Amino acid sequence: MGDLSRILRREYEPGPDCAWIWRLGLHPRVALFLWKVVWDRLPTRAVLGGRGVRIPLVCGVCGVAETVDHALFRCTWARATWRLAGVPQVVWRGRDPFLQAMRQGLESPLLRQGAVRASCTAFQIWLARNARTFDERRMSPRFVVERARVQAAELGYTIPVGGTLIARDT
Numbered sequence: 001m002g003d004l005s006r007i008l009r010r011e012y013e014p015g016p017d018c019a020w021i022w023r024l025g026l027h028p029r030v031a032l033f034l035w036k037v038v039w040d041r042l043p044t045r046a047v048l049g050g051r052g053v054r055i056p057l058v059c060g061v062c063g064v065a066e067t068v069d070h071a072l073f074r075c076t077w078a079r080a081t082w083r084l085a086g087v088p089q090v091v092w093r094g095r096d097p098f099l100q101a102m103r104q105g106l107e108s109p110l111l112r113q114g115a116v117r118a119s120c121t122a123f124q125i126w127l128a129r130n131a132r133t134f135d136e137r138r139m140s141p142r143f144v145v146e147r148a149r150v151q152a153a154e155l156g157y158t159i160p161v162g163g164t165l166i167a168r169d170t
């Protein structure tokens with residue numbers, strides 16, 4: 001145990017302070033995902049390629065280098081999903097603005113609701129990217145938005161839905 005904590009300390013310090021993530025009250029899987037975004041630990045194609053995994057380094061949708069910023073925020077497919085989810089663009093214009101908005105979720109219940117909704121959306125975008133990358137399963141942005149909505153609802157948050165999803169909820 002002593003060795004492990006020494007290794008963990010060596011690997012994880014100094015670095016970004018992540019205590020705020022756990023205070024947001026997210027689903028543990030979403031919290032872990034956010035933690036990986038903060039630490040740049042998501043296994044993107046760029047990361048996998050750097051580890052010697054034989055995989056195309058470019059996004060299968062856009063044909064540009066797949067980084068965290070690309071996979072979650074700049075990818076054509078991701079952007080379509082964010083738009084459909086109705087999350088303000090100021091939140092998803094990049095990794096840093098996104099993390100800043102998540103952190104602000106601690107400031108008020110309303111901001112927290114926005115943060116939960118956006119973090120669930122980002123998480124589902126990542127899961128759909130994994131399905132596309134490793135299982136060649138394609139999910140529609142609408143399906144992903146719905147999954148994020150359900151996930152946020154499990155935490156007691158309601159996500160207002162737009163477009164054709166409204167009928168289902170009324």
Ligand SMILES: [Zn+2]
Nearest residue numbers: 059061062075
């Ligand atoms: Zn892309």
